[in-house]
Amino acid sequence: MKWEDLQTSENIEDRRGEGGGFGGPVGGGGIGLGTIVVLGIIGWALGINPSLLIGGADMLSRMGGGHRIEREDRTRDTSQPTDQLGRFVAKVVGSNEQVWSQILPQQEGVAFRAPRLVLFDGATSSRCGTAQSAMGPFYCPLDQRIYLDTSFFRDMKQRFGGGGDFAYAYVISHEMGHHIQNLLGLLPKVQRAQARAGSRAEANSLSVRVELMADCLAGVWANNGNRSQNFLEEGDLEKAVASAQAIGDDRLQRAQRGMVVPDSFTHGSSAQRTEWLLRGLKSGRIDDCNTFGR
Template sequence: MLWQKGRRSDNVEDAGEGRGGGPSFGGRGLGLGGIVILAILGLVFFKDPTALLGQGDPGASVSPQTREEAPHRAAADDPQVDFVRAILGETEDTWGEIFAANGQQYEQPKLVLFRNGVRTACGSASSAVGPFYCPGDHKVYLDLGFFQEMQTRFHEAGDFARAYVIAHEVGHHVQNLVGVFDKVNDARRRGASLQGASGLSVRQELQADCFAGVWANHSQQRQHWLQEGDIESAINAATAIGDDALQEQAQGRVVPDSFTHGTSAQRVHWFRTGLESGDVGKCNTFSGAI
């Protein structure tokens, strides 16, 4: 992936060393070291962030906790940070165009880099959570060491697979802006099931997969930056983190009633739907079978 062609976003911040309790990540060589992942599911970078943070409410906005130190602009000379800025910049351009075409203005999210742990409007989180989006403060949170974990756990280190991680979390931000989080929360309060093979959580996550594909379609039209093997890299990542694949690996059996993100086949299908169409209208995972 020729990601160097992307426009750099100014919305990447560095929260520095948090209070998540794990090992220290000093310098530029970030790694997960001895971080304990939340079982194998903790590696799923498309988790419902509020559930991971202990809020249990995907549509809630909670009062921000007091931060001891405000984030500052991330160092521009770190190649990993440069990569994140390039991908985030392209998500800003893509969604800015899509929103403008529909007579709306896109609110650009902040992306906060952290190490060990971070305090957010959704609560405190450690690196074990993986990348996540907090609807309470409209920010994406990322410990760059997760990219190393993708390589060691999933044997997937491609740039486009990593871009897919960021694009999916930004997809949750888009959902938040257009009211999906609120509607999911309202439906859950009326008794709709959050978990399960056809539950609201699965449908919400699959839509974010589709939005990531929409982004990939539009960014490729602008930048022509995808290379041979890039799409396969993202597909492989999506396959590896399907609920069925993760459950089979973790416990030797599949329990559809506990699904939260969809099967490998579903995740690939919805990412491809967005990628091949470039049309957000094709991403309605809340209607009919998925």
């Protein structure tokens, strides 16, 4: 992936080296990333190991009564990372900002507001709880920030069998996809639907649809970004597809449990994740990512 000449985002908070973040959850005990209210599920114990999953919905899996959402939302100064990996992240975010600021108003009539991306190592705090590296990247709608410990990229390559610049860009753009869903008003609707869900399987199904849509939106970014910025190189698509396949719920469950339980999927199968990523890559249109209409 040719990323060096991409636009650099100014919405990066580099908290690496802060020694575990600042502050703590309000109210005793606190909450972990498993309680992230990306979709607002409350009380659905999904039993999925979040360290094996990318994205937002798995962050909801351990939401339970008696916990409080962290209220602290200190404003941090943005800073431009100087290391290569930090610069790469800032470039991918910048490319996303450039693309979505154009196509979101054009295609949906919705103004784009850029989120911040927080780089951290080990742990940091968010309005959705304490972010820990083992939980993977996630988007917090309460503070409209994407949280990323870049050690996840190493795990992605060594443990999940995926890797490469464009595959890492896919991960970042998947989380940006959740922000787009939030701007479209989708996440609150799904939250209400999941609160009314009559079973765990029904709630899980809604999570899968949200995650597959975010995969597709990552493809929409890549389609439109490559047309204007020409950043794709030979082999990039194959690496992204390999990563999408590697993090499918079926493959992760088989590796972890030795069996597959479709009703417990929260992100979709390898085939589904690949299908929706490629759908967005092919069309470049947000409307073609409507997983709720299919």
